[in-house]
Amino acid sequence: MNKIRTRFAPSPTGFLHIGGARTALFNWLFARKHQGTFVLRIEDTDEVRSTEDSVQAILDSIRWLGLNWDEGPKDSRLSDGPYKPYFQMQRLDIYKKFLDQLMRDGKAYRCYCSKEDLDEMRRLATLEKRPPRYDGRCRNLSEKQKEDYDASGKKYSIRFKMPDSGTTVVDDLIRDKVSFENNLLQDFVIIKTSGVPTYNFACVIDDHLMEISHVIRGDEHLSNTPSQLKLYEALGWTPPAFAHLSMILGPDGAKLSKRHGATSVLEYKNEGFIPGALRNYLALLGWATKNSQDLFSYDELISSFDIEGCQKNPATFDNVKLTWMNGEYIRKMPITELVKAAEPFLEQSGIKPASGSPSLESAISLEHQKYKKLTEIPGLINFFYKPLELTSQAREKSLSNPEAPGILEDLSVRLEKLPEFKEKAIEGAVRQYAQEKGFKAGQVFHPLRAAVSGRTDGPTLFLMLEVFGRDEVVQRLKESCRLLTAGKI
């Protein structure tokens, strides 16, 4: 059996977006599943729009998602392990070689048409309701004409000679056989006047040279495939297997784009999503198992993935489900890992435990089951790390009872004297107090929570008090009590 080799080939003209990430993920999963090789190739042949920032953003995104690639140009292995990706602009001499071959075989030709010529051609075609397609006027220029053009310094591009008749069938792993009429295909440009190859040309050469066995890519490339197939044929190569993934749509059914909110992978990182959760969710966009499983462990996802489960119809991106899934992942994280993941977000909101204040670990673990995104953590634990501040809800709902000051006063005395300041002991003391005074549990619990945390919601009460520590609890009870009796609340 031939070795499975896949690739992700983004063009560095912007950030890595959700659709690209999904394509990368599927290629990565397929390679991993079959113990194959996953290649990263930067298609930077758009000299105008490619940027170094985009390259960096794409690499950062892919690394963050954990989609490590296995190979790079010779001697490109960095000292710390990973390879550099392939860059097409560093392979121009390679493309040149195959261009020469096509020219020699008479399968490609120089085209001296200017941009204006082509625009005019398109304009007329549209006007006459013909397909806007290059008419092949430079196909059979005489040597004399070429010499004249060259002498006048006219620039040329190189076009590939497309057969005029017949059909080309794309045998797609997801869509089965899709056929295209050759006469609708055009003599497409393979080398721009700048001498740089176009996508369709460089892509074919690289996929062949890199021995890519499966080209898994977005649906938008399906219509490029017949042209590429003709190139494989002209070069005498066997094409790889193709699998065209359905698109990812926004909530309104249009192609997912910026106006639908976050589309860049790095934005999701900044919004507090976990790489594993995003991988898991993305995998479900256009792929499913026979039993519609939706939560997968790292290994499970790899072993379950297959092309057969890939969907033909487009999928709508659902932030709500992603968020739920992220919560699932957070809940499964060991607490130390969670604290580490939350660090950048805590730092951002200025949470830094002082000596004597609860550890981040104990504070965060109190509501481990509540976080759906890492960004929510600071807001849910910050009351441990800042001076007491009563929300209006706390004031109106939990502390408005005229009995409240007395209760808080009594509790501060009792808790101060409590031999062991642990969850169970605290609960015992508080319940006992309520019973002695003839209060219902809630009548005591609610003011207690509000007086100490300042809020009406929050972690389980007595564990929260334990985490706060006796001194802080007593002090806060007294403070609240003072505020209440002074009528400041």
Added chain:
RNA sequence: GCCCCCGUCGUCUAACGGUUAGGACGCGGCCCUUUCAAGGCCGAAACACGAGUUCGAUUCUCGUCGGGGGCACCA
């Protein structure tokens, strides 16, 4: 305009001629509970439409409608 793809709950999807059309998110209810969550149970919610083929169509064929993609010296 031309070419191509697609069409199951609101969303992601299972089903591969015969099912009470299943699961998940979300939504509603109940339970648990000191709050908010989490968890458990229950519920509402879909085969785009029309012709065929067939004893029988969500499933196969054709058409209609609807959505998407492509038609660059961008990838």
